[in-house]
Amino acid sequence: MDHCLPLPGLALLGFLVLLPMTMPWGQLGKDGWLWGTHCVACLAPPTGSVLYHLFMCHQGGSPVYTRLLALDMCGVCLVNTLGALPIIHCTLACRPWLRPAALVGYTVLSGVAGWRALTAPSTGARLRAFGWQAAARLLVFGARGVGLGSGAPGSLPCYLRMDALALLGGLVNVARLPERWGPGRFDYWGNSHQIMHLLSVGSILQLHAGVVPDLLWAARHACPPD
Secondary structure, eight states: OOOHHHHHHHHHHHHHHHHHSSSSSSOGGGHHHHHHHHHHHHHHHHHHHHHHTTTTTTTTTTTHHHHHHHHHHHHHHHHHHTTTTTHHHHHTOOOOOTHHHHHHHOOOOOHEEEEEEEESHHHHHHHHTHHHHHHHHHHHHHHHHTTSOOOOOOOOHHHHHHHHHHHHHHHHHHHTTTTTSSSSTTTTSSSHHHEEEHHEEEEEEEEHHHHHHHHHHHOOOOOOOO
């Protein structure tokens, strides 16, 4: 067990408490499956990270480490994939002819990105593997921002902060800051990996803050007739 375990462990416990308390269980409506994907998206990254760090004291060598890293990356893949499905669904709520194609297209794109991330040789390559997903989400955000998409009024800023925090966490982890500036000073606390975990938690919180009002809006909103 390593010194980074408390952060994802606390995050997992926090989300296990937060999600049941803040989910509008009596108002799920016909889109209940999207609430389920949202819960999985929020819980997957801390769960994968907890398992990764919990067994880092193994003595199985590179094969075991590779499997643990793949498990950790699966959590990241799931939040990038499942986390965006409610956003796309709500953004294209009044475009029923386009919404299924967008959902399927993003899922296929996510599968390719996930495979590249799982087989990437470095942290930088893993970060770049998710670039196409980020670009697709930005396209969805742009459509909503210029009025071509729909959704709850306050959700879009949450999604922009979500991706900004996730990107910043990835860049800090790749750059190895601040330990690059002071080798040995941040071995236990304040290193890039811990900062990345904190920013990831903030990103998931922003996702949750945006998706809950978005799905409630979708359940109540009546699209204008064509």
